[in-house]
Amino acid sequence: MKLQGIHKSYDDLVVIEDLNLTIEENEITCILGPSGCGKSTLLNILANILKPDEGKIHEKKEKIGYVFQEDRLLPWKSVYENIKLVNKNANDLKIRELIEIVGLEGFENATPSKLSGGMRQRVSIARAFNFQAEMLLMDEPFKSLDYDLRLNMVNSLVEIWNKWNNSIVFVTHEIDEALLLGNKIVVLDKNPCTVKEIIKIDKSQHLRSLDSIELVNIRGKLINLLQGNGKKIFKTA
Numbered sequence: 001m002k003l004q005g006i007h008k009s010y011d012d013l014v015v016i017e018d019l020n021l022t023i024e025e026n027e028i029t030c031i032l033g034p035s036g037c038g039k040s041t042l043l044n045i046l047a048n049i050l051k052p053d054e055g056k057i058h059e060k061k062e063k064i065g066y067v068f069q070e071d072r073l074l075p076w077k078s079v080y081e082n083i084k085l086v087n088k089n090a091n092d093l094k095i096r097e098l099i100e101i102v103g104l105e106g107f108e109n110a111t112p113s114k115l116s117g118g119m120r121q122r123v124s125i126a127r128a129f130n131f132q133a134e135m136l137l138m139d140e141p142f143k144s145l146d147y148d149l150r151l152n153m154v155n156s157l158v159e160i161w162n163k164w165n166n167s168i169v170f171v172t173h174e175i176d177e178a179l180l181l182g183n184k185i186v187v188l189d190k191n192p193c194t195v196k197e198i199i200k201i202d203k204s205q206h207l208r209s210l211d212s213i214e215l216v217n218i219r220g221k222l223i224n225l226l227q228g229n230g231k232k233i234f235k236t237a
């Protein structure tokens with residue numbers, strides 16, 4: 001999917017200006033940017049929820065999955081049923097495999113109120129993969145979790161993605177999540193939102209360590225890139 005020359009304003013506030021970005025197939029693209037820079041707006045454009053004011057979207061995807069910051073599970077359904085309901089044709093084996101990968105074996109029949117926040121977010125990830133989207137959009141899905149749990153969730157996501165390999169766009173403002181997950185890290189600028197830099201990481205996610213020289217160097221670069229944001233831009237009459 002390719003975004004070309006995208007512009008988006010809310011009334012007088014210019015949020016996205018001349019943004020160009022290619023989302024590759026079978027890759028995890030991490031979008032990293034300061035708070036309020038327009039990451040959710042960009043995801044909503046990718047999801048066809050929002051129309052850009054200007055610009056073109058090439059090779060649009062029809063079947064798009066969305067994982068939000070909150071889990072959005074149906075409280076009266078069990079773990080198994082919540083995962084199943086987005087793809088009623090999925091066989092029992094696949095659903096049980098997803099439940100196993102996200103570490104929820106034994107909780108198949110539990111309803112969301114019996115689970116911790118991290119467990120609920122695991123269900124929503126399994127559900128998203130059961131949907132078999134061509135492109136999966138994830139908007140800071142681990143935001144409410146503590147650091148350890150977040151890294152744990154990143155590992156589960158890597159494991160599940162290695163199996164199904166769909167294209168994922170993962171929005172975060174946590175540098176470590178981007179370092180561990182991304183095949184490509186897109187750093188966004190703020191006010192207005194444009195692509196500041198794209199960093200590629202060729203190494204398989206399974207072989208990555210946050211202590212490796214490569215990732216330590218990239219982290220340093222990302223910190224520099226994320227420092228210093230612009231001023232809000234308003235349209236002139």
Ligand SMILES: Nc1ncnc2c1ncn2[C@@H]1O[C@H](COP(=O)(O)OP(=O)(O)OP(=O)(O)O)[C@@H](O)[C@H]1O
Nearest residue numbers: 010011013015033034035036037038039040041042
């Ligand atoms: N529906 C809307 N109407 C008016 N302004 C909006 C609307 N949605 C977002 N904005 C503004 O657009 C800017 C970008 O918002 P957006 O939610 O896309 O950023 P974000 O990078 O996802 O933020 P965060 O990191 O806090 O999740 C912000 O200044 C926000 O206040």
